Amino acid sequence: MLNRISQIGHSLKLPGLSFLMAFTITGIIIALSDSKVMGKIGSPIEFLKSAGSSVGNAYLALFQGSIYDTRLAESGFFEGFYPFFETLVTATPLILTGLSVALAFKSGLFNIGAQGQFIFGAIGASYVGFRFDLPVGIHILAAVIAGMFLAAIWGGIVGFLKAKTGAHEVILTIMMNYIAAYFILWILKTPTFLRKGRLDPLAPEVKESARLPLLAGSEFRIHAGIFIALAAALFVWWLLTKTTIGYKFRAVGANSKAARTAGISVPFVITATMMICGALAGLGGAVHVLGSEYALNAGIAGSLGFDAITVALLGRAQPLGTVFAALLFGALHTGGRMMQSNTGVPLDIVVVTQGLIVLFIAAPVFVRYIFRLKKLNVASALTSKGWNG
Amino acid sequence: MKIRSNVEKRRLQGIAIITALSSLSFLYFGILKPGKEATTFGFVLNDEWVIIKDWVISSQTGARIFSITSLLASAIAVLALKKGRSISVPVAVASFGILMSFLTWIASGKFIPFTGLLQGGLLLSIPLIFGAMSGLVCERSGVINIAIEGQLLASAFVSAVVASLTDLAWWGLLAAPFAGAAISYLLATFAIKFSVDQVILGFVINVLVIGLTDYLYKKLLIPQQNTWNSPPLLEVVPIPILSKIPVVGPILFTHTIVVYLMVAIVSMVTFGLHKTKWGLRTRAVGEHPTAADTVGIDVNKLRFRNVIFSGMIAGVGGAFYTVGSVGAFGKEMTAGAGFIALAALIFGKWSPIGALFAALLFGFATNLQSTLSIIGVAIPSEFMLMVPYIATIIAVTGLVGRVRAPAADGIPYIRGGAH
Numbered sequence: 187m188l189n190r191i192s193q194i195g196h197s198l199k200l201p202g203l204s205f206l207m208a209f210t211i212t213g214i215i216i217a218l219s220d221s222k223v224m225g226k227i228g229s230p231i232e233f234l235k236s237a238g239s240s241v242g243n244a245y246l247a248l249f250q251g252s253i254y255d256t257r258l259a260e261s262g263f264f265e266g267f268y269p270f271f272e273t274l275v276t277a278t279p280l281i282l283t284g285l286s287v288a289l290a291f292k293s294g295l296f297n298i299g300a301q302g303q304f305i306f307g308a309i310g311a312s313y314v315g316f317r318f319d320l321p322v323g324i325h326i327l328a329a330v331i332a333g334m335f336l337a338a339i340w341g342g343i344v345g346f347l348k349a350k351t352g353a354h355e356v357i358l359t360i361m362m363n364y365i366a367a368y369f370i371l372w373i374l375k376t377p378t379f380l381r382k383g384r385l386d387p388l389a390p391e392v393k394e395s396a397r398l399p400l401l402a403g404s405e406f407r408i409h410a411g412i413f414i415a416l417a418a419a420l421f422v423w424w425l426l427t428k429t430t431i432g433y434k435f436r437a438v439g440a441n442s443k444a445a446r447t448a449g450i451s452v453p454f455v456i457t458a459t460m461m462i463c464g465a466l467a468g469l470g471g472a473v474h475v476l477g478s479e480y481a482l483n484a485g486i487a488g489s490l491g492f493d494a495i496t497v498a499l500l501g502r503a504q505p506l507g508t509v510f511a512a513l514l515f516g517a518l519h520t521g522g523r524m525m526q527s528n529t530g531v532p533l534d535i536v537v538v539t540q541g542l543i544v545l546f547i548a549a550p551v552f553v554r555y556i557f558r559l560k561k562l563n564v565a566s567a568l569t570s571k572g573w574n575g
Numbered sequence: 576m577k578i579r580s581n582v583e584k585r586r587l588q589g590i591a592i593i594t595a596l597s598s599l600s601f602l603y604f605g606i607l608k609p610g611k612e613a614t615t616f617g618f619v620l621n622d623e624w625v626i627i628k629d630w631v632i633s634s635q636t637g638a639r640i641f642s643i644t645s646l647l648a649s650a651i652a653v654l655a656l657k658k659g660r661s662i663s664v665p666v667a668v669a670s671f672g673i674l675m676s677f678l679t680w681i682a683s684g685k686f687i688p689f690t691g692l693l694q695g696g697l698l699l700s701i702p703l704i705f706g707a708m709s710g711l712v713c714e715r716s717g718v719i720n721i722a723i724e725g726q727l728l729a730s731a732f733v734s735a736v737v738a739s740l741t742d743l744a745w746w747g748l749l750a751a752p753f754a755g756a757a758i759s760y761l762l763a764t765f766a767i768k769f770s771v772d773q774v775i776l777g778f779v780i781n782v783l784v785i786g787l788t789d790y791l792y793k794k795l796l797i798p799q800q801n802t803w804n805s806p807p808l809l810e811v812v813p814i815p816i817l818s819k820i821p822v823v824g825p826i827l828f829t830h831t832i833v834v835y836l837m838v839a840i841v842s843m844v845t846f847g848l849h850k851t852k853w854g855l856r857t858r859a860v861g862e863h864p865t866a867a868d869t870v871g872i873d874v875n876k877l878r879f880r881n882v883i884f885s886g887m888i889a890g891v892g893g894a895f896y897t898v899g900s901v902g903a904f905g906k907e908m909t910a911g912a913g914f915i916a917l918a919a920l921i922f923g924k925w926s927p928i929g930a931l932f933a934a935l936l937f938g939f940a941t942n943l944q945s946t947l948s949i950i951g952v953a954i955p956s957e958f959m960l961m962v963p964y965i966a967t968i969i970a971v972t973g974l975v976g977r978v979r980a981p982a983a984d985g986i987p988y989i990r991g992g993a994h
Contacts, residue, residue, distance in 0.1 A: 219794045219795065245906030276869060296775075298778075347968070351971075351972040353971040353972045356721070356774060357918055357921060360911075360914045360917075360918070361918065361967050362964075362968075364911065364961070364964040365964050365965065367959045368958070368961050369961075372955050375955075462722065492782070494588060496782060532789070532793035532794050534786050534793060535790045537783075537787070538783060538790060540777050540782065540786070541780075541783035543783035545765070545779045545783065548776065549765055549771045549776075551770065552765065552769045555769070570772070570774040572984050572985025573719065573921070573985065
């Protein structure tokens, strides 16, 4: 038992140290870009005090905005969790897109295309959601399936092209993202999608029957999508560890040449992986539309597809890790909004934090070098394949 | 012999496609759905010598003339292929013919600023060319560079800030390569010293640069715009006499120093890569580092230098965004150009001239789109905007022939390590 605990402690060393460094550097940037702090550069003690309060306030706001806010708790203990529920809402699509990228990693593919796949998932779900009248459960199901289907095709195209021609998926998915971004701009202008009486690109809201149920009443935005996301994580774990097809995915990811020799069809694995990845990201888009946005708009995907990559990298492409990473980044983004409005520190700084965390996690040798560690548990470092891979 | 016949087969396929397109454009633009009115091409942009100011031609006649030119050029291409000569000139003429035929058709009754179209296309491709050269210098020595976007964005930011603070555009231009090199230093250190996966690393560096520039933009550049973000522009330096030549003058010889630097850098990289010791070593290290090591080349040192150099090249391209064209820095103003540059590099098969033309093609396609949407044509602009990306997909999926990256691209070199 003790052994097990020390083992877990050991495996948390790298993420722990990475977080520490990332938040330290972020703090330095916040302090140095604060004119009030820089105004006191003449006296070291005042300078440090002022820097400490500047960074401290920012991080406090970050916490209050994402986990628990005592000021909200005055109207009831439960209400204090409002920020945490917001974090869950933000994390839901991140979990799903993150899983899409993580699963691709397991097959040795770097899926930068979650953004485009997410967009198609959102388009499909939105269309079924506002166009048809169906009974409650069936409507949700139909909308979700429509979104997943479109996104699976969008992802599958990449897999198919890679399998057939050997073109690199990084370039293909980047290009497909651009095409998807222009496609949604176009489709929102078509008479089918343009809301009546509007000129700006905004689709009609999905009907009540297609919306995911809210979990904590209408005062909170938290919806059933979080359970869908957790179920998807469970599914990916099951697929990878308990099924033959998952075994094939991992075999190709570990060594595609050996897998081919062992009789696994690599083109099939690549195409199937990208289709499932597409479906997962598409589910993210569908859940985002049906659970919190309701109306399709040009910026529906935000930077979710790209954040997904940092999520998957931080989660080391493990389903459970991805869930935690998505919760963390969801918290950073939600808390970042309060930090921006309360302390004037722009939200974008959390992107830097996010990038730094992933950079250090990806560079265990660097962390070991900085902290002069003899040993640092490095569970298989993530790799992607070069252009010729 | 087999390889040769494969190449020939692919060239023949290419010519067949172009011939088919020419015939189609003749049929569709010239006979089935001809434009009813006249098309006007404008040639004069600045104060160059005027030979023809505007050229007015009936849309139908023009489309027919250009399609027939294209068909003739395709025929010449077939003959050239049979005789074993280079087919690039006739193919280029044929493609140009198809394009012109399309333009005369679609702009029926409208005005196309021909010279401006080409000049704008060149200007849009400038950062792409710098980015592609940056990627090339990196990747030919075996380090994958996904961080071009970050290099461009960081240097655009720094050049705007430095030029604003000093109130001199030149300082902005001088500072930009250092910003690019700083990003490269991060890339080189983590990729070479700490063996981090280069694709992931490049991606993360882009995230960092986007986050940091967005942050500083909101924190400093917006609130104190006069201090931090009001850079002066580099002057346009027309080259005497040459800039007066009709059409060619405004397109090639009426620019800021950045554009001329682009020509210098592409020439330098082309020459350097194939005619100098540095080039030979770079290629050796990118293809077979173990062999290079055996003959006494310090693989990782050379790679490190090349990555830094690549950042400096991209830096000049980044300066083009601010002091070289629009002035003030804007949030994420590079808007994915780094990735297009990467695509141009791959499209151009990792050769400087190939990458140059691929980047020019992307720039031109983008500008064609904006020109057409300004004069108001029937095709939704979104689809026109997709064209460069679809073209890239077609290119990398092998319709232009299989592309092969340098053999050791992306593989960290550890002496005595397994490959």
